[in-house]
Amino acid sequence: MAQNYYQKDIETMPVEELKKLQSQKLVKQVKHVYENVPYYRNLMDEKGVKPEDIRGIEDLHKLPFLTKADLRDAYPYGLLAKPLDDCVRIQSTSGTTGRRVVAFYTQNDIDLWEDCCARAIVAAGGTKKDVCQVAYGYGLFTGGPGLNGGSHKVGCLTLPMSSGNTERQIQFMMDLSATIICCTPSYAAYIGETLKEQGYGPEDIPLKAGIFGAEPWTEEMRRGIEATLGIKAYDIYGLTETTGPGVAFECSEQTGMHINEDHFYAEIIDPDTGEVLPEGSKGELVFTSLDKEAFPLLRYRTRDICVLTRKQCSCGRTLIKMAKPMGRTDDMLIIRGVNVFPSQIETVLLNEGYQPNYQIVVDREKNTDTFDVHVEMTPEQFTDKVSEVLAKEKALANAMKTMLGINPAVHLVAPKSIARSEGKAVRVIDKRKLI
């Protein structure tokens, strides 16, 4: 298969040249952050590091890490490196202990982000002749806006569908002959099942490629989606903190995702010691934004456990590859593409006058995540009226939806009825078999 690139000079740049480029960008970026972000300047001062100590990418390890806790402490403007006048957009995601992460973008940041998504679309075989159906959510979530912008850059006819309304998705897909679809893998599987129920075989479906991300998925799911839709399914990776989807993307080889490392420098560290590990080691993935202007995070710990490898790739790209993340260093759950922390559930329960005795059960039915929260009632909360118990469940579910952005099914249960192991209630049961 002939290879196409969106930005060939970067994507196939010799590694030595790439390192030089990264070094130049890093030196400039550290100076920008030190001068404009007092929060990070303090971290550097505490560590005794000055911008002039960073002379190239080999000095990166001297810089302090940023964590989700820093993002929470610095919310909303503490990590902003540009005047708000120069910012044109925010995107957001749910964060730890219920506080959202808000990321800011200048026009240049948006352009670079859309370039990254465009690289992913071209790597999946996209050209200006394609009709690209973007079925990620649009709004604060980065999925829709990112792929939408990338699709424009490639010159595809873009169908800004957003997520949901499967009947309409199918109607537009069939009537307008969509050739590329971008959405979460679970939604792709769901659309596939629906098409199958309606009697469409893979040969009837105009799609040729899909770009799927924002939640964990397996090789088995990939094969299932590819067979049902008659497409090639490509993985894409990203996080709002660094930019959104397009931080890394898969090529035709489908053996890991190329990191857009001219913009995002990746390291693997030992999550316990913070020590940088050699290529090929399993550890926590850390990103440094080399070009972001408004929200440039240096050494941001993603908590994703991952492996990086740099090998000659059959697609011709020299960009380093990351494996699909194998897990997380914390207890965060990704449910229907949304980050959910047990601590957020706890916060809601305490706010609503409940004891933090709860259990989250996540499963997958028909390729869609199910999300149930069992909560123990106190004798004071119990009433003899069914309607009142149901109303309490509904009120709790609404409060959780407000906090998390997705709707759980809440079940009130009797005190002490949630299984405990060694006296401690089991907080999370994840029945999804993914990795």
Place this chain on the structure above:
Amino acid sequence: MAIKQLTVFLPNRKGTIVSVTDILARNNVNLRALSIAETEEFGILRLIVNDTAAAEKILQEQHYLIKSVDVVGVKIGDAPGKLTAALDVLDKADINVEYLYAFMARTEKHAYVVLRVENNAAAEAALTAAGFKLITEADICKL
């Protein structure tokens, strides 16, 4: 005047009701009336027993989620239309009935209705004024 109803929260699973009636039986608590409201996931069991205090203590010890609530008990004739007459009285007094259940006495030719309303005193006043006889905790014990 109101009588005590014991309310027990149960998961909607096989064997949960019998576990409650069994423990009460073994402790010599006699059931007078029983009703259950259920959803797909849980049931709320409502009991009128000869000794509410004893039953409450026993179930609490077994870690059941329980609540004792005041309900109105009214005696009605065992004939067609008698329940309607009682409900008419409440309707005319603008008293909303949340739920109700009925039971028969073994010896007397009477039926008894347990009424769950928002305002017990108002319901009792309306029923008494219309000539209905209310039942008391003492009556329950003697039944």
